[in-house]
Amino acid sequence: xxxxxxxxxxxxxxxxxxxxxxxxxxxxxxxxxxxxxxxxxxxxxxxxxxxxxxxxxxxxxxxxxxxxxxxxxxxxxxxxxxxxxxxxxxxxxxxxxxxxxxxxxxxxxxxxxxxxxxxxxxxxxxxxxxxxxxxxxxxxxxxxxxxxxxxxxxxxxxxxxxxxxxxxxxxxxxxxxxxxxxxxxxxxxxxxxxxxxxxxxxxxxxxxxxxxxxxxxxxxxxxxxxxxxxxxxxxxxxxxxxxxxxxxxxxxxxxxxxxxxxxxxxxxxxxxxxxxxxxxxxxxxxxxxxxxxxxxx
Numbered sequence: 001x002x003x004x005x006x007x008x009x010x011x012x013x014x015x016x017x018x019x020x021x022x023x024x025x026x027x028x029x030x031x032x033x034x035x036x037x038x039x040x041x042x043x044x045x046x047x048x049x050x051x052x053x054x055x056x057x058x059x060x061x062x063x064x065x066x067x068x069x070x071x072x073x074x075x076x077x078x079x080x081x082x083x084x085x086x087x088x089x090x091x092x093x094x095x096x097x098x099x100x101x102x103x104x105x106x107x108x109x110x111x112x113x114x115x116x117x118x119x120x121x122x123x124x125x126x127x128x129x130x131x132x133x134x135x136x137x138x139x140x141x142x143x144x145x146x147x148x149x150x151x152x153x154x155x156x157x158x159x160x161x162x163x164x165x166x167x168x169x170x171x172x173x174x175x176x177x178x179x180x181x182x183x184x185x186x187x188x189x190x191x192x193x194x195x196x197x198x199x200x201x202x203x204x205x206x207x208x209x210x211x212x213x214x215x216x217x218x219x220x221x222x223x224x225x226x227x228x229x230x231x232x233x234x235x236x237x238x239x240x241x242x243x244x245x246x247x248x249x250x251x252x253x254x255x256x257x258x259x260x261x262x263x264x265x266x267x268x269x270x271x272x273x274x275x276x277x278x279x280x281x282x283x284x285x286x287x288x289x290x291x292x293x294x295x296x297x
Contacts, residue, residue, distance in 0.1 A: 005039035008032060009047060009061070010068050016054045093279050094123040096135055097145040100220050101262075102126035104243035106145065109286040113279055120275065128218070136265060143276070144265040145283060147195045147237070154268045160280065161287040162259040165196060166241050167252040168224055169233040175252035179207035186232040188223045189213035196220075196260055200235050203258075224249060239290050251293060262287055 001009070011021035011032070022032035040047055047064075048055035057065060097106055102124065110122050125132075125141065129148045135141040136155060151157070167176055176182060182204065190197030204211045214232045217223050223234040224244035237260055241251050264280060 001039060001043065004035060005042070006068055006071060008035040008039060009064070010072055012036065012048060012055050013057060013061075013065060013068075018055065092121050092123070093276070094125070094140065094142045095145065095279070096125045096127060096132045096141040096143070098128070098132075098147055099126045100147070100237055100240040100243075101145050103221060103240060105239050105286050105290065106283070109279075109282040112286075113282045116282075117275075117278065120279075133265070136267060139267070142266070143279075146263055146265060147260060148265070149195060149261060149263065152265070155265050156268050156270075157263045157265050158280075159261045159263050160284045162261050163238045163287060163290060164292070165199070165235050165254060165258040165260055166238050166292070167233065167254055168227050168236055168241050168244075169250055169252060170227065170230060170248065171250050173233055173250070176255055178255050179203065181255075183208045183211055186214045187211070188226050188232045188234040189216045190220065190223065190234075190236070191216055191218045194218065196235075196237060199258065199260070238292060239287070242290055242293070245293070253292065 007025060008021060011024040012018065015021045015024055018029055018032045018036070022029045025032065027035075036047065043060075045060050046058050047061040049058055050056075095106065095110075106124055110124065113120055113122075125135070127135070129146060132141065132144045132146065133152055133155065136144050145160075149157075173185070176185075190200060192198055192201050215226070217226065220236040220240040221244055223236050224240060226232060227234055228244075228246070228248045235254070238251075239262075241249075245251065264283070
């Protein structure tokens with residue numbers, strides 16, 4: 001199939017009629033009809049049957065449809081990448097992050113950046129790892145701040161600083177003296193696919209083999225919110241814990257300190273600039289200032 005045939009196929013699938021397909025492609029109906037006829041002739045089979053005034057995909061077209069949809073998605077990614085390469089301005093920084101950093105840390109860092117460099121502007125987005133990596137690859141984002149320590153093709157990683165894992169609990173709950181104490185508590189676990197969730201899973205496998213959480217959540221601030229509602233206790237990162245700290249949520253150190261690296265991800269061959277280093281320095285400083293509250297030590 002030529003690309004123009006792919007376009008008419010997709011347009012008919014979306015519009016249901018030649019008239020609507022022609023409108024979507026900004027061509028005349030006779031031109032759309034001719035494109036469809038040429039595509040079917042080259043393929044050697046019908047793509048659509050006419051049913052009550054609408055064009056319904058044949059069995060063969062149904063098999064082709066998901067492949068055509070992927071082609072359009074990839075073409076859209078190429079288009080976005082081209083636009084971003086053309087219009088990206090050095091004064092605009094588009095930063096993606098795990099939800100934990102969007103609560104307080106990035107607003108603090110970006111706020112200071114703007115005060116020191118008023119000409120800079122920012123776009124901030126919070127997503128989970130897969131969505132962030134895709135946006136980085138298409139240059140929809142310039143950098144990603146994350147707990148993800150994995151290696152990804154075409155992506156370079158720089159460790160900014162480290163935070164730590166902490167125990168968050170209702171005010172009446174004592175600190176953990178040993179890891180085995182967790183077996184006697186109602187704990188909310190993080191998703192095992194989360195970097196820190198996986199770390200805790202490995203830890204508990206060696207110390208508390210019979211550990212059974214009362215529930216699992218994907219996002220650290222949701223775990224903190226559940227603790228505030230009296231649903232249990234949790235182990236989360238200090239950045240989230242400090243942002244969520246309020247009456248009803250107490251922070252405790254763990255029996256053994258567990259450092260969690262915070263990294264920035266950028267495109268592999270992106271040489272960066274002085275202004276990017278300024279942004280990273282502000283984020284690093286905000287991380288270093290996120291310390292354990294002395295009253296909860």
